[in-house]
Amino acid sequence: MNITEKIEILTEAAKFDLCGSFLCSKEAIQRKSTINGWIYPTTLPDGRTVRLLKILLSNDCIHNCYYCANRRDRAFPRISFTADEMVRLFLELRRRNLVDGLFLSSAVTKSPKHTMEQMLKVAEILREKHNFKGYIHLKILPESSLDYIETAIRYADRVSINLEAPRENYLKEIAPEKDLLALINKLEIIKRLSEKNIVPKSGITTQFVVGASKEKDVEILSLTYKLYQEYKLSRAYFSAFQPIPQTPLEDLRPTSTWREVRLYEADFLIRRYNFSINELIFDENGNLPLNEDPKTLWAKTHPQFFPIEINKATYEQLLRIPGIGPISAKKIIKARKEQKIRDIKDLKKLGIQVERCKNYILINGKSPSSEKQLSLL
Ligand code: SF4
Known part of the structure; x- marks a missing residue:
């Protein structure tokens, strides 16, 4: 050989x-x-x-x-x-x-x-x-x-x-x-x-x-x-x-x-x-459900934690939002030091997955899932 x-x-x-x-x-x-x-x-x-x-x-x-x-x-x-x-x-x-x-x-x-x-x-x-x-x-x-x-x-x-x-x-x-x-x-x-x-x-x-x-x-x-x-x-x-x-x-x-x-x-x-x-959320057999990612599942089962105000949330709170990971959370914190996040457009500019996070956040007290905010998408 x-x-x-x-x-x-x-x-x-x-x-x-x-x-x-x-x-x-x-x-x-x-x-x-x-x-x-x-x-x-x-x-x-x-x-x-x-x-x-x-x-x-x-x-x-x-x-x-x-x-x-x-x-x-x-x-x-x-x-x-x-x-x-x-x-x-x-x-x-x-x-x-x-x-x-x-x-x-x-x-x-x-x-x-x-x-x-x-x-x-x-x-x-x-x-x-x-x-x-x-x-x-x-x-x-x-x-x-x-x-x-x-x-x-x-x-x-x-x-x-x-x-x-x-x-x-x-x-x-x-x-x-x-x-x-x-x-x-x-x-x-x-x-x-x-x-x-x-x-x-x-x-x-x-x-x-x-x-x-x-x-x-x-x-x-x-x-x-x-x-x-x-x-x-x-x-x-x-x-x-x-x-x-x-x-x-x-x-x-x-x-x-x-x-x-x-x-x-x-x-x-x-x-x-x-x-x-x-x-972490497991099914009755002790396994992770296959039909949903574990973070979204956690968010759905913890409604008391949401919505989170994007302009005030701590790094740890931001990390709990579906669609926002460590890099996105740091970008949000850095950006809002210069200027408040105003709307979904600002989030999109930061590369945030807006579709995944919009149901879990507030931007200046308003839900981006509302009609007015969605029209900006
Ligand atoms: S997994 Fe077991 S059989 Fe396979 S290489 Fe390692 S020791 Fe050998």
Whole structure:
């Protein structure tokens, strides 16, 4: 098998690891590069956009997770790069100006220790021997020791520990060899390291497989909320389950991508809009309703909070209005320091989604939903 074929297989296999970076969605930003590999343009927390080579070191797994394409019992070509090969590949792509950074994950090949050592070796050679200063994201395997985690944090900008499910019983249903407490223990180790100022500068991420077991959205988001609060998690990613042939879950129905979308929206409310988990609205089964976004649903069920006077509202109040996010709220506050918002036209000039917010606001005491104001639209 030539190098290009190896790259294609191992980058394709890496698509199940969601980008540990801001604004990285699966379908929206994947694109084929000129070498037929998968390169992900990704915006980092500091606003920089980088092109990531997202790849597995190996797809040859000793584990047998029920949902996974790389599981031990599945028949397909098994491939591994050595650390040196991966470094050479990455440097060649850098030389051709095709990538800026590396997202390195791996199936557990031979042993967790061996796999983690190989991934760390890639990062070490890039940093120490080739003085690579760009972005590196490393996945931390569940069985990693304190030393390995510390080394990963020293070399990588961002690390990820994928929990996959919000409770032990759900995890056992889809990955009997994994242990949720052991995974959370890795986050505990990272928390302790942060007390010694050993911190991944672009944070820690995790990922959940959604819909492969009977987990509820409220359970996923409750754990996510706790991880943000207690472990300073940077981001959680939600991957709607898709059945893969020749796996024990091949006949399970795929999870609606709408469920994934609603989870991201709710997660956004927690991270960026100061919503607590108790403020999110779930249906009788503990899931987010699919027919309405969580913020609009909250607004509809809290009529006592509205309408909000746009010229007097605090930043936090503005954030509660459907159609107004952090950027819009800041624009409104900045604009009204110079001059009061007079009407819907002023809001439109600021780029506010007037159609979404007009039923929830007052402008100088008047509802923009009134006939007079609507005529200005
Ligand atoms: S550990 Fe499980 S999820 Fe990870 S590659 Fe192996 S089989 Fe797949």
